[in-house]
Amino acid sequence: MNRIILGIMAAGVVLGGVDRMFGSPKGYGKKFEEGFFFLGPTALSMAGMICLTPVLAQTLGKGIIPVFGLLGVDPAVFGGMLAIDMGGYQLACSLARDPLMGQYAGIVISAVFGCTVVFTVPVGMELVTAEDKPLFAEGIMIGLMVMPVSLLTGGLACGLPVLRILHQNLPILLFSLLLLIGLKKAPAIMIKGFTLFASGIQILITAGLVLAAVASLTGFTLLPGMTPLEDALSVVASIGIVMLGSLPMAELLTRILHRPLLWLGKKCGMNSMSIAGFLIGIVSAIPAITMLKHMDRRGKVVNAAFLVSAASMLAAHLGFTVSEAPDMLPALFLAKLSGAFVSIPAALFFTGKKKGTANKTEV
Known part of the structure; x- marks a missing residue:
């Protein structure tokens, strides 16, 4: 399967590169260029955390390993609470007692x-x-409710038995339950909490990048044991290479599936912008989120639910997995696809007959 996926990515590189040679008349060359444009933001979001991971693993491990040990849970699961491309994979592998759990937590849970x-x-x-925040939160809650499907499918693809998957995911499932309750009962507090948490992660990542850059330029290392910045940037470069092909292929897929998905959208009571959000979301969550204002009510909820599992599947997460753990590609895809496909009917069910009438912008 790995060879097939990488072959498809290589075909995307050729498609985008050839189109760019002729001035990008078909638009695939522009997507090819975006693969390089992602390098800067990707490096800012993950390089600093990669550099800090060995230090964090050593520091956090002193408290996390005993606590998780009481539950019989591999400490690698803690690493899965960070995004796959924001240090989650490296932290999971560093904390893991079982290397397989490190791979599972760092790829499947983190993604x-x-x-x-x-x-x-x-x-x-x-x-x-502000008007869409409750709908976005509702969709996230639905996505978290069906998330165990992703975790289970990804674990089975790794070769883990069902009971072990469920046991090892106890902290994740408990945390998810608390998030569901918080988003339902106190959404404003949860929004503020998430914002502060994200700001804290950003500060930590930036600090790691600064320390690693200073060490690279001067040889002065304030935190011994940090991963060299050059090694972290090599991971980013590998992701960029994959995105050279994945973005043109995602564009091709979007065009091929446009009409069938429009038909499906009408059957499900969603406008065309809502359907387009699915295709955008599997490449990057940010443009899909910015499109919410143009979707109908049902589409906003369904897209938010979809993003929990499917976000960035064909871009950053694919590129990272190819770079760091290519043998985990089947687990990544099966986890994300299974959760995505279950989240759509689940969200349609929970939105019931409430089909939106506003913001029916077409594409």
């Missing part, structure tokens, strides 16, 4: 739960309008 908590929710709550 679904960690990404949602550290990135999708705080960014989404900042970007959506």
Whole structure:
């Protein structure tokens, strides 16, 4: 499967590169260029955390390992509470007692739960309008409710038995339950909490980047044991190479599926912008979130639920997994796809007959 996926990405590189040679008349060349444009933001969001991970693992491990040990849970699961491309993978592998659990937590849990908590929710709550915040929160809650499907499917793809998957995910499931209750009972407090948490993560990442850059330039290391900045940036570069192909291929997929998805949207009571959000979301969560204001009521909820599992599947998360753990590609895809496909009918069910009548912008 790995060879097939990488072959598809290589075909996307050729598609985007050739189109760019002729001035990007088909638009694939522009997507090819975006693969490089992502390098800067990607480096800012993850390089500092990668550099700090060994220090964090050593420091946090003293408290986390005994606590998780009382529950019989591998400490790697704690790393899964960070996004896959924001230090979650490295932290999970550093804390892991079982290397397989480190891979599972760092790829599957981080790409679904960690990404949602550290990135999708705080960014989404900042970007959506005040009117749309309750709908976005409702969608996130639905996505978290069906998230165990992603965690279970991804774990089975890793070769883990069902009972072990459920046991090891106890902290994640408990934390998810608390998030559900908080988003339902005190959304304003939760929004503020998520925002502060995201700000704290950003400060930590920036501090790590500063310390690593100073160490690279002067040889002075304030925190011994940090990963060299050059090594962290090599991970970012690998992600950029994959996105050279994944973004043109995602554009091709969007065009091929446009008409069928429009038909499906009408059957499900959603406008075309809501359907387009699915195709955008599997590439990047941010543009999908900014599109919410143009979606109908049902589409806003369904898209938010969809992002919990599916966000960035064909871009940053794919690129990171290819770079760091290519053998985990099947687990990543199965986890994200299973959760995404379950979240859509679940969100449609919970929104019932309330089809939106406002903001029916078409594309």
